[in-house]
Amino acid sequence: MASPPSSVSPSTLITRLRSAGCVFAEEEAHLITSTARTPNELASMADRRCAGRPLEHVLGWAAFCGLRVQVDEGVFVPRPRTEFLAREAASLLTPGAVAVDLCCGSGALGAVLAHTRDDITLHAADIDAASVTCARRNLPGHPVHHGDLYRALPQRLRGRVQVLVANVPYVPTDRIALMPAEARVHENHRSLDGGADGLDLVRRVTAQARRWLAPGGHLLVEVQEQQIHTARQAFARGGLSCAVASCPEREATVLTGTR
Numbered sequence: 001m002a003s004p005p006s007s008v009s010p011s012t013l014i015t016r017l018r019s020a021g022c023v024f025a026e027e028e029a030h031l032i033t034s035t036a037r038t039p040n041e042l043a044s045m046a047d048r049r050c051a052g053r054p055l056e057h058v059l060g061w062a063a064f065c066g067l068r069v070q071v072d073e074g075v076f077v078p079r080p081r082t083e084f085l086a087r088e089a090a091s092l093l094t095p096g097a098v099a100v101d102l103c104c105g106s107g108a109l110g111a112v113l114a115h116t117r118d119d120i121t122l123h124a125a126d127i128d129a130a131s132v133t134c135a136r137r138n139l140p141g142h143p144v145h146h147g148d149l150y151r152a153l154p155q156r157l158r159g160r161v162q163v164l165v166a167n168v169p170y171v172p173t174d175r176i177a178l179m180p181a182e183a184r185v186h187e188n189h190r191s192l193d194g195g196a197d198g199l200d201l202v203r204r205v206t207a208q209a210r211r212w213l214a215p216g217g218h219l220l221v222e223v224q225e226q227q228i229h230t231a232r233q234a235f236a237r238g239g240l241s242c243a244v245a246s247c248p249e250r251e252a253t254v255l256t257g258t259r
């Protein structure tokens with residue numbers, strides 16, 4: 001996209017962003033300038049970023065696995081770490097697979113799955129209405145359901161899902177206060193809060209996964225390293241074998257359960 005005629009010079013924007021605490025001020029200035037369509041939009045984006053809004057909410061999109069995923073205000077910003085989960089899930093897709101992106105947020109994971117294979121049947125779901133609206137734009141042609149975990153899904157998917165990816169909230173409640181303001185203030189708490197040990201949603205998802213997975217189907221979730229042991233117990237209680245994969249560069253840990 002061409003840069004808008006600007007009343008804010010690049011160097012002024014960089015200086016403003018740097019004073020507001022943006023570590024990657026040059027890069028952000030470039031992204032803001034190339035995304036804004038008019039000088040007014042550029043000024044408004046600069047103001048919002050300098051006021052502490054997440055860059056992706058200001059831009060309206062996030063880069064994820066090489067895709068540009070739209071991210072509305074209040075919707076969870078897909079994290080670079082989660083690209084590992086996306087790639088692990090995509091590697092398990094077979095021709096014509098049924099896949100589900102549960103707790104889809106913007107639909108970033110589902111978008112990667114749909115982009116990996118165009119012959120899959122993909123469903124996504126989230127409890128947050130704003131996320132559902134956003135995911136519908138990122139997943140054209142794929143149903144995005146609104147509701148609590150599996151209750152949102154059509155019953156006809158029971159026993160048919162080959163790849164069930166669920167990036168559920170997994171931050172322990174008392175750790176949310178320690179998160180950067182960008183997440184703590186500007187993202188819905190429901191997208192972060194995993195309960196006392198962070199694994200409430202993991203327990204709920206693993207407990208019912210067997211009913212939805214096809215024989216040999218997989219459930220993939222992301223957790224923190226210190227949660228692996230307890231999360232594995234939840235997979236075992238749910239009747240799933242469990243493998244752990246880690247990506248140290250991304251500080252990402254993915255558990256894959258298989259029915």
Ligand SMILES: C[S@@+](CC[C@H](N)C(=O)[O-])C[C@H]1O[C@@H](n2cnc3c(N)ncnc32)[C@H](O)[C@@H]1O
Pocket residue numbers: 076077078079082102103104105106107108109125126127128131147148149166167168169170188190191192
């Ligand atoms: C950590 S975010 C992940 C979003 C997206 N999958 C991603 O990786 O960018 C967790 C998401 O779970 C949703 N969520 C929380 N509780 C839920 C529930 N009980 N049922 C469905 N979705 C839920 C939140 O609204 C949020 O969008």
